[in-house]
Amino acid sequence: MPTVLVTGATAGIGAATVRAFAAAGWHVIATGRRKDRLESLTTIISENRVHPLAFDVRDEAALDEALASLPEPFRDLDLLVNNAGLALGTEPAQDAALSNWQTMIDTNITALVSVTHKLLPQLIARKGGIINLSSVAASYPYAGGNVYGATKAFVRQFSLNLRSDLLGTGVRVTSIEPGMVETEFTLVRTGSQEASDKLYGGVNPMTAEDIAKTILWVAEQPAHLNINTLELMPVNQAFAGFAVHRK
Numbered sequence: 001m002p003t004v005l006v007t008g009a010t011a012g013i014g015a016a017t018v019r020a021f022a023a024a025g026w027h028v029i030a031t032g033r034r035k036d037r038l039e040s041l042t043t044i045i046s047e048n049r050v051h052p053l054a055f056d057v058r059d060e061a062a063l064d065e066a067l068a069s070l071p072e073p074f075r076d077l078d079l080l081v082n083n084a085g086l087a088l089g090t091e092p093a094q095d096a097a098l099s100n101w102q103t104m105i106d107t108n109i110t111a112l113v114s115v116t117h118k119l120l121p122q123l124i125a126r127k128g129g130i131i132n133l134s135s136v137a138a139s140y141p142y143a144g145g146n147v148y149g150a151t152k153a154f155v156r157q158f159s160l161n162l163r164s165d166l167l168g169t170g171v172r173v174t175s176i177e178p179g180m181v182e183t184e185f186t187l188v189r190t191g192s193q194e195a196s197d198k199l200y201g202g203v204n205p206m207t208a209e210d211i212a213k214t215i216l217w218v219a220e221q222p223a224h225l226n227i228n229t230l231e232l233m234p235v236n237q238a239f240a241g242f243a244v245h246r247k
C-alpha cells in the first residue's frame, strides 16, 4: 500500500485529498496545526489508514520531531503533497502589512522548501512523487495579489526546476494551479465569512473535492508519465485584460 504525506490537511483541499487517497487505498499522513481536526479526520476514516501529525509547517524542529515519530506502516513515503499555504490580505502592496507578507513567504515558500528538502532522500529511494499546490495567481497577476501570487510563482518554478534536477531518479513532480476553489482560503485571507460568501456567490466555484480528485489522478498516472503543470478554473472564471490608468 503506497503512502502519501499531505500538508495542510485540516481544511479545504488538504482534507479532501486525505479522504480521496484513503478511499483509494493509500496510507495517509495528515498534517496541519489544528490537532482536533486531524484527529476527527483520522477517526472518521480509520487509524490504520490515516496518521495525524500536528505541527506548524514553519517550525523546522517540530517538523523533524513529527517525522521521526512516524509508526512503521507510515514510514516509507511514496508521495508528498505540499498543500499547506495561505493568502493574507487583499490590499494593494503600498497598504499591505509586512507581517502578512512575511507569513505568506514563511509558509508558502520557506516551509514548503524545508519539507521537500527533508523528504527528498526518501522520495528518491522509492522513486516517488511530489505534488505542489501553486495557483493561477502564479501566472496571472491581479490587484492585491502581490506577495501571494509571487509565492505561488515560486512554487511553480521550484516544481519545474526540481524536475530538471531529479531527471534520472524516477521521481515525478507536478505543479497544480487552480483558480477559485471554495474552501476556508478567503475566510483566512480576509477574516470575513461574508467576504468569502460574496466572492464565491453565483460563481459555482471548484470544490476541494474537485482538486483532490485531480491530485489523485496525477498520482495514479503510470510511472513513466509526468504531469508537469496542471491549470484548472471554474467555467465561470476567465482572464481580464490589461489595466490602464489615465489622468
Ligand code: NDP
Binding pocket: 007, 008, 009, 010, 011, 012, 013, 014, 031, 032, 033, 034, 055, 056, 057, 058, 083, 084, 085, 086, 087, 107, 133, 134, 135, 136, 177, 178, 179, 180, 181, 182, 183, 184, 185, 186, 188, 208
Ligand atoms: P484552506 O484555508 O481551506 O486550507 C489551508 C490549509 O493549510 C489548512 O489545513 C491549514 O491548516 C494549512 N496551513 C496554513 N498555515 C499552516 C502552517 N503554518 N502550518 C501548518 N499548516 C498550515 O485553503 P485551501 O484548501 O484552499 O488551500 C490549500 C492550498 O491550495 C494553499 O496552498 C492555497 O494557496 C492553494 N490554492 C487555493 C486556491 C483556492 O481558491 N482555495 C486556489 C489555488 C491554490 P491549519 O490552519 O490547521 O494549520
Ligand code: 8X3
Binding pocket: 134, 135, 136, 137, 145, 178, 179, 180, 181
Ligand atoms: C487562489 C486563487 O485566484 O484567489 O490561489 O488567487 S486566487
